[in-house]
Amino acid sequence: MSFRIRDTDLLGRSGTFSVGGRSVDTPAFLPVIHPVRQLVPGPELLAMGFGAAITNSYISLRNYGHGISERGGIHGVVNYDGILMTDSGGYQVLEYGSIDADPLTMAEYQVEMGSDIAVVLDRPTGISATRERALETVEWTLRAARDTLPVVERTRGRMAWAIPIQGGLHADLVERSAKESAALPYDVYSVGSPVELMNSYRFTDLARLLLTAKRNLPPERPVHLFGAGHPLTMALAVAFGADTFDSASYALFARELRYMTRCGVRNVGELEELPCSCSICSRRTPRELLEMPREEAVGLIARHNLYVLREELLDVRQALHEGRLWEYLMQKTTCHPSLYGVRSLMVEASGDFTEFTRLFKRRALLLFGHEDVHRPELMTAASRARRVSPRGKSITLLIVHSVDVQAAPSAGDDVYFVVPFLGLVPPGLSDVYPFSQNSKPDPTSIDRRVLEETARASADAVSGWGITSAKIVHNGSGWAAEMAGLLASRLTERGIPATVEVSHV
Amino acid sequence: MSFRIRDTDLLGRSGTFSVGGRSVDTPAFLPVIHPVRQLVPGPELLAMGFGAAITNSYISLRNYGHGISERGGIHGVVNYDGILMTDSGGYQVLEYGSIDADPLTMAEYQVEMGSDIAVVLDRPTGISATRERALETVEWTLRAARDTLPVVERTRGRMAWAIPIQGGLHADLVERSAKESAALPYDVYSVGSPVELMNSYRFTDLARLLLTAKRNLPPERPVHLFGAGHPLTMALAVAFGADTFDSASYALFARELRYMTRCGVRNVGELEELPCSCSICSRRTPRELLEMPREEAVGLIARHNLYVLREELLDVRQALHEGRLWEYLMQKTTCHPSLYGVRSLMVEASGDFTEFTRLFKRRALLLFGHEDVHRPELMTAASRARRVSPRGKSITLLIVHSVDVQAAPSAGDDVYFVVPFLGLVPPGLSDVYPFSQNSKPDPTSIDRRVLEETARASADAVSGWGITSAKIVHNGSGWAAEMAGLLASRLTERGIPATVEVSHV
Numbered sequence A, B: 001m002s003f004r005i006r007d008t009d010l011l012g013r014s015g016t017f018s019v020g021g022r023s024v025d026t027p028a029f030l031p032v033i034h035p036v037r038q039l040v041p042g043p044e045l046l047a048m049g050f051g052a053a054i055t056n057s058y059i060s061l062r063n064y065g066h067g068i069s070e071r072g073g074i075h076g077v078v079n080y081d082g083i084l085m086t087d088s089g090g091y092q093v094l095e096y097g098s099i100d101a102d103p104l105t106m107a108e109y110q111v112e113m114g115s116d117i118a119v120v121l122d123r124p125t126g127i128s129a130t131r132e133r134a135l136e137t138v139e140w141t142l143r144a145a146r147d148t149l150p151v152v153e154r155t156r157g158r159m160a161w162a163i164p165i166q167g168g169l170h171a172d173l174v175e176r177s178a179k180e181s182a183a184l185p186y187d188v189y190s191v192g193s194p195v196e197l198m199n200s201y202r203f204t205d206l207a208r209l210l211l212t213a214k215r216n217l218p219p220e221r222p223v224h225l226f227g228a229g230h231p232l233t234m235a236l237a238v239a240f241g242a243d244t245f246d247s248a249s250y251a252l253f254a255r256e257l258r259y260m261t262r263c264g265v266r267n268v269g270e271l272e273e274l275p276c277s278c279s280i281c282s283r284r285t286p287r288e289l290l291e292m293p294r295e296e297a298v299g300l301i302a303r304h305n306l307y308v309l310r311e312e313l314l315d316v317r318q319a320l321h322e323g324r325l326w327e328y329l330m331q332k333t334t335c336h337p338s339l340y341g342v343r344s345l346m347v348e349a350s351g352d353f354t355e356f357t358r359l360f361k362r363r364a365l366l367l368f369g370h371e372d373v374h375r376p377e378l379m380t381a382a383s384r385a386r387r388v389s390p391r392g393k394s395i396t397l398l399i400v401h402s403v404d405v406q407a408a409p410s411a412g413d414d415v416y417f418v419v420p421f422l423g424l425v426p427p428g429l430s431d432v433y434p435f436s437q438n439s440k441p442d443p444t445s446i447d448r449r450v451l452e453e454t455a456r457a458s459a460d461a462v463s464g465w466g467i468t469s470a471k472i473v474h475n476g477s478g479w480a481a482e483m484a485g486l487l488a489s490r491l492t493e494r495g496i497p498a499t500v501e502v503s504h505v
Helices: A042-047 A057-071 A073-078 A090-096 A103-113 A131-155 A171-182 A194-199 A203-215 A234-239 A249-255 A286-291 A294-322 A325-332 A341-348 A350-354 A370-374 A376-387 A448-463 A478-493 B042-047 B057-071 B073-078 B090-096 B103-113 B131-155 B171-182 B194-199 B203-215 B234-239 B249-255 B286-291 B294-322 B325-332 B341-348 B350-354 B370-374 B376-387 B448-463 B478-493
Strands: A002-009 A012-019 A022-026 A028-031 A052-056 A083-087 A117-119 A160-165 A188-191 A223-225 A244-247 A258-261 A264-267 A394-399 A415-419 A423-425 A469-474 A498-502 B002-009 B012-019 B022-026 B028-031 B052-056 B083-087 B117-119 B160-165 B188-191 B223-225 B244-247 B258-261 B264-267 B394-399 B415-419 B423-425 B469-474 B498-502
Touching (some): A012 A294, A022 A028, A057 A103, A073 A103, A103 A117, A131 A171, A160 A171, A171 A188, A194 A203, A203 A350, A249 A258, A249 A294, A286 A294, A341 A350, A370 A448, A376 A448, A394 A478, A423 A448, A448 B448, B002 B294, B012 B294, B028 B294, B052 B057, B052 B244, B057 B083, B057 B103, B073 B103, B103 B117, B103 B131, B131 B171, B171 B188, B171 B203, B194 B203, B203 B223, B203 B341, B249 B294, B286 B294, B325 B341, B325 B370, B341 B350, B376 B448, B394 B448, B423 B448, B448 B478, B478 B498
Parallel strands (some): A052 A083, A083 A117, A117 A160, B117 B160, B160 B188, B188 B223, B223 B244
Antiparallel strands (some): B002 B012
């Protein structure tokens, strides 16, 4: 097993995961292949670019038993020549109950199947578990992981092993589960419970669960997020640190004639036309899908859904590559109000993001609303700006919409720009990314809260310098006057008397 | 010529435009077909679903002269069997100068070409014109339109005629151009100058130009927006009232190996993978495009760009059909900061939108940020709510996150809900759309400005009732207390003393 990281952005990364002679680019979406009722043949999944998939070991055990190796293992059974992860079937064990499905049995069976990424039999926490019950699932799963270790050691090199992180909505238990899991010699961490959170549209809780786990796991190892492969959650999963995620939604939705779009799901009957360019949709109408035999329509919609998931994945990867995952995830939050809370979590996690978010990019930073004041790139840039402290005890702060390298006063004058979103910019750093390489709404369209938060951040930066007075200069336009007033108040609160002047120069 | 309107939403509408025995669904994107150098053959455009296209009469005149009718007219020359609009070539006339290109000559030539939608020879205003120059273009174009009338009358029934609206950024001149054009017997209004605005990313100015024109044109007739067929501007064009729009961008971008996405444009060399499911992209890599002969790559990218434009168009149409064009356009504004100002313009135009925006929809209203407080549906709903006036002089206002039909107090108590985004909701209207059929961020994720603007709107509504006191009740949570405080202040400002109480019932 190897995991090579190429690019990083926020807590996301792109890279290559290799095991047993096969490789897949990450972040990767793993379509669920049902071991028995397969909707889209394995070779088609591979041809669409899904180089890894996931199937279920418990259902395989019940259906194929120990004869599976004679059928070419699980790759032969499901006719898929990519990397195959095998879910341990914790949910199914809970549901159907079975005494023979103990951790060692399931581990040995996954070896027998020829799994590429086996998962320790877990006890899923779910989202309605009491703290007591959640603790039980954490401890049960950790015990199972320890019991499984002999099999892990015996098969090392041939296959990868994933340890499930439990705890659900109990953050302290997720932390404990992650910390103790991190101490065990597993290759992959797979974070549990997302499906229930997704089904109830609790996307912020989902992101927080992943963030909590991620904060307590070694950053160099891959993280799988169970079930989060949905157009609404893929960007979120990647931004908060998942490298792989799976989902059966493409097939489950298709069976109900539910048609995925990049921003939601529709019944085929609700569509006027098929708004997609894939081979299924570009020459068909919704009516044609509704009038053909249902099984045929289900198969076609499943393929369309896979195309949508693939598009979303490729867009997320490109955003990560360009270092604009923040912008991309912000956009996704406009798909549904339940995603809106993710914005605050992004602001909260900005400190986590800074370490892995490159400051320099080829593209301008795009700035929109007040959350963007807290972009990790701007936090990093601000900490540089703060180090350019004044020589004297008095400073001049020029309110400008954009820094103008030409018009920059000389640094010796203890003059600084204050720019919406960017905050304090020493003229000497004007041409350093992203101070000059950004795009923001025009002056009259900037949200008041952007001005408020810029003023607060700028005052905080200045207050570390031990200065005794500040002169704020603006050009007299409405937004600049407002910004100047806000800044003066924030400075005064911090014990720095500030005057405001208008200069039309 | 006939134009049948099916659905309306904001100032947009869907319908069918028919002329000369051919029909096209609107809103429609008309790809530009160059009369000589054609990048994508006409039959392919038709097969992709582009049932109308636009070409240039001036370039045709220079290249094919009066022999064009022997070649099967312009449809034969460009091998396109859909509705063909012919731009008059105002820009080209300005650029190359030509004494024989007077309005009547160009009108007669468009008849000779077999144009389906001919355009009066215009003098484009552009965006850098002084007021004097702009006035000149308005008057010149109106004069040309009057001079062309004999040809229009002679060919009525066989073809449609479009009159260009000039004035550019001079709103009063756009108004005059639109008003005087509306009085003339033309079939289509085509709004000029968007291309320059788009090239300089002045999207808010573009929307305002269209809004100004639209306010002064008869709503039942079709409006064409020159050049605005771009993934970033299509939703905007439709929302502000354009039925058709054209663009050559698919081809112009392709010639520079520029690859469209739904949210922007990239050089093919910047892409890691091709994030699209169209027949061009689903089996190719960016490298393959870069390594093939350039002309071949240009042709393929042009086709991909057309697929992206088609997807955007279909998504806009579906949003219009579902009555959620507001949500869709809000999403688009997160593609680039230059679009952010469009949000304020949407709020400003909400009064224009209400007339054509259906109140009842099959889908829940999705509410995100403070602009959504001013959604046309909520304005209409609020005016109903205001009519449910209290019996007495004192009212009780219950701050709630969502109206609960079960828990609704009886109407006789002069009790009202106050709900973020929705404002004042009389319990008797609780189950009326959209008071119960909406989705909003969870309580802790609602922007403060939403609370502020809800408080202001609610206080305005109450202040019309002549009441003398108000009791505000909330459940003690942070956001509800803040909302209660804001509401109390707004009421007090309006001369209505208000008390605030906490009730955990």
